Amino acid sequence: xxxxxxxxxxxxxxxxxxxxxxxxxxxxxxxxxxxxxxxxxxxxxxxxxxxxxxxxxxxxxxxxxxxxxxxxxxxxxxxxxxxxxxxxxxxxxxxxxxxxxxxxxxxxxxxxxxxxxxxxxxxxxxxxxxxxxxxxxxxxxxxxxxxxxxxxxxxxxxxxxxxxxxxxxxxxxxxxxxxxxxxxxxxxxxxxxxxxxxxxxxxxxxxxxxxxxxxxxxxxxxxxxxxxxxx
Amino acid sequence: xxxxxxxxxxxxxxxxxxxxxxxxxxxxxxxxxxxxxxxxxxxxxxxxxxxxxxxxxxxxxxxxxxxxxxxxxxxxxxxxxxxxxxxxxxxxxxxxxxxxxxxxxxxxxxxxxxxxxxxxxxxxxxxxxxxxxxxxxxxxxxxxxxxxxxxxxxxxxxxxxxxxxxxxxxxxxxxxxxxxxxxxxxxxxxxxxxxxxxxxxxxxxxxxxxxxxxxxxxxxxxxxxxxxxxxxx
Numbered sequence: 001x002x003x004x005x006x007x008x009x010x011x012x013x014x015x016x017x018x019x020x021x022x023x024x025x026x027x028x029x030x031x032x033x034x035x036x037x038x039x040x041x042x043x044x045x046x047x048x049x050x051x052x053x054x055x056x057x058x059x060x061x062x063x064x065x066x067x068x069x070x071x072x073x074x075x076x077x078x079x080x081x082x083x084x085x086x087x088x089x090x091x092x093x094x095x096x097x098x099x100x101x102x103x104x105x106x107x108x109x110x111x112x113x114x115x116x117x118x119x120x121x122x123x124x125x126x127x128x129x130x131x132x133x134x135x136x137x138x139x140x141x142x143x144x145x146x147x148x149x150x151x152x153x154x155x156x157x158x159x160x161x162x163x164x165x166x167x168x169x170x171x172x173x174x175x176x177x178x179x180x181x182x183x184x185x186x187x188x189x190x191x192x193x194x195x196x197x198x199x200x201x202x203x204x205x206x207x208x209x210x211x212x213x214x215x216x217x218x219x220x221x222x223x224x225x226x227x228x229x230x231x
Numbered sequence: 232x233x234x235x236x237x238x239x240x241x242x243x244x245x246x247x248x249x250x251x252x253x254x255x256x257x258x259x260x261x262x263x264x265x266x267x268x269x270x271x272x273x274x275x276x277x278x279x280x281x282x283x284x285x286x287x288x289x290x291x292x293x294x295x296x297x298x299x300x301x302x303x304x305x306x307x308x309x310x311x312x313x314x315x316x317x318x319x320x321x322x323x324x325x326x327x328x329x330x331x332x333x334x335x336x337x338x339x340x341x342x343x344x345x346x347x348x349x350x351x352x353x354x355x356x357x358x359x360x361x362x363x364x365x366x367x368x369x370x371x372x373x374x375x376x377x378x379x380x381x382x383x384x385x386x387x388x389x390x391x392x393x394x395x396x397x398x399x400x401x402x403x404x405x406x407x408x409x410x411x412x413x414x415x416x417x418x419x420x421x422x423x424x425x426x427x428x429x430x431x432x433x434x435x436x437x438x439x440x441x442x443x444x445x446x447x448x449x450x451x452x453x454x455x456x457x458x459x460x461x462x463x464x
Contacts, residue, residue, distance in 0.1 A: 053363050079369035089360035092382055101378075102368035153369065 001028040004156055004188060005050070005077075006062040012045060013057055019045060022214045027157055032179070032189045036196040036217075037209035043192035044086070046209065047159040050190070051083035079106075082155040086162040088146030090134035095126065095145050098134045102153045116152055124148035124178065140171025147178045151187075158182060160191045164198065176202060234432075241433035242440065252413070253434060257441055260418035263331055263409075264399040267338035272391060275346035280376060282347075283354035284362070294351065300344035306403030312337040313407045329410035334418070337404040342394040349393055353386025354379070385459040392456065396449045400442055 003026050010022040019042040027033070027050075037043050048054040052074025061073035068076060079102070090098050099120050103113045121127045124144040129137065134145055143163065150158060160179070164172045179202055183189055193199050196206055196217075206217040245253050282294055314320050316328040327333045361382045365375035380387060402420035409416030411425055419438045426435040 048363075051367055053366065078366070081367075083363070083367045085360050085364070087360075089358060089364045091361075091364075091378065101365075102370075105369045105371075105374060149368065 001031060003027070004029055004064070005081075007050070008060040008062070010049070010059040011057045012042065012049065014045070018212055020209060020212045020214070022046075025214060027188050027190065029156075029188055030183065030186050031205065032183050032191070032203045033205045033207055034196050034199050034203040035190055035192045035207050035209060036194060037192075039194060041209045042212075043194075043209055044161050047083060047161055047190060047192055050157070051081055051159050052077055053083060077157075079153055080155060081157045081159065082150040082153060083159040084146055084150060084161060084163060086165055087139075088142055090137070090142055090145055092135055093133065094130070095132055095134050095137070096121070096130045098145055099149045099152055101149065106153075120148040120152040123151065123181075125174075138171075140167060140174060143167070143171065143175055144178070147175070147182075151178075151182060151185075155187060157188045157190070160189065162192055162194070164193075172198075238432035239436055242435075242437035245433060245437045246440065250437075253437055255414055256417050256419060256422045256438065259331070259416065260399060260420075263334045263405070263418060264338055264395060266335045267342055267398055268391065268395050270335065271339040271342040271346055271394065275343055275390075275394075276350055276380065276387065279347050279351035280354050280379070282351050283357075297344045297347040297351070301348055303341075303344070304403060305341055305401040306407065308341050309337055309404030309407030312340065312404065316408065328408060329412060329416060331409070331416055333408040334405050334416055337408045338398040338401070341401060341404055342398050345397055346390055346394045349390030350387050353383045353390060356386065357383045385456045389453055389456040392449050392453045396446065396453075399445065 005027040007022065007025040010020075010025060012019045012021075025046075035043050035046065045054060049056050049059070049070070052070075056070055059070045061068045061070055063073050063076055091101065096117055100113050100117050103116060108116075117130075118127075121130050124147055126141065126144050126148065129141060129145070134142065137145065163179070164175050167175065176199075179189060179191070179199075183202065191199050191203065200206070208215045208217050244250075278297075282290060282297075312333060313328065315322050316325065316333050317323055318328075327336070357379060361379050362375050365378040366372075370378060400420055402424055405411075405416070405418055406421045406424065409418070409421065411417050411421040417425075419442055423435045423438050423442075426432065426438075
């Protein structure tokens with residue numbers, strides 16, 4: 001599998017306390033990684049750094065074989081890497097407008113946008129919600145809108161922060177289904193979770209963020225070691 | 232008492248007969264204050280956003296400064312603008328004193344601290360995920376800023392209404408920098424002040440009623456938008 005993105009010498013501290021220091025983190029094409037760890041271990045922070053939403057203390061990023069600073073990489077990765085919050089934020093507008101939000105930044109015609117939105121609504125099984133205000137939806141429905149809104153942009157990497165927390169079993173099942181389909185469509189996924197067993201069936205690899213370091217828990221599918229614990 | 236009743240009756244006649252002088256004063260008032268708000272709003276929103284979302288040295292002092300500036304008397308703002316635009320002032324060559332432009336500048340300066348303080352509160356209360364979601368979906372900073380404005384629009388509208396309410400009713404600044412010139416810089420508050428000192432109560436009462444109606448409407452809108460802001464947060 002090809003490597004899409006690699007973080008080297010990634011270090012992050014919060015209020016003067018070292019949160020983690022990671023030697024190398026590589027994200028492979030069409031690969032699903034479960035990132036587990038206790039609350040406060042830094043899972044969300046790590047995802048947010050990869051998404052370009054939070055700056056590390058230091059890091060070198062290699063994207064498509066080019067070495068970049070974190071800041072330049074963040075600008076380059078915009079649209080290619082999408083981060084979904086634990087509780088996704090939906091804008092105070094219709095479901096259709098939410099899903100079309102990212103596409104409107106890409107200079108597509110209204111006709112193209114409309115076609116893609118219809119396809120995304122169907123993909124997520126939320127066609128009946130299209131005219132509803134996104135704020136009026138249930139937690140599970142919001143999650144489906146957020147997945148559709150991310151998928152429509154054809155991201156290369158999707159970062160999911162505890163995507164099934166506080167969900168009933170039906171909504172959880174739907175979320176797993178969408179993650180599986182995204183993976184089948186070729187999207188690389190990192191799922192942060194503190195309950196690895198719930199997501200294990202979808203993931204190719206399990207990374208544990210613990211005591212400031214990243215450890216590989218399971219052997220990779222192809223036997224190649226992709227994560228090197230720092231130090 | 233009879234003269235007061237007669238003045239009130241005359242004020243209604245002036246209002247509803249379409250008295251040209253009265254309606255020019257009302258138009259001048261709205262024209263100046265709307266322009267002042269239109270100038271102050273983008274500046275205030277940008278300052279408020281930066282204060283709410285960036286961490287930089289002096290930020291707290293800046294927040295406290297804008298908060299304190301809300302209570303600067305209008306007449307002091309008027310005095311400052313007067314000195315700047317007076318013949319011997321640094322911008323005296325522009326010859327803006329006693330023009331609507333100087334009134335607009337004065338009112339914009341008066342509205343700015345209130346707009347900044349109230350919109351800062353709205354931005355501060357905004358969910359951090361709004362900005363992050365916009366950015367992760369590919370929005371550039373300017374677009375993400377507009378998205379954030381949309382999400383906190385009720386709080387920002389409330390700030391705008393409160394600031395408009397303050398400047399349309401102020402008399403000190405407009406009187407000093409406008410000069411109260413009939414048909415040009417005379418607005419509702421300065422006209423009321425002048426007519427009252429002349430003992431001509433009819434026009435003052437008519438204009439007072441306009442201001443009172445405006446205050447009621449603005450307060451109604453303020454309550455509505457503040458309520459929507461709370462509900463949508």
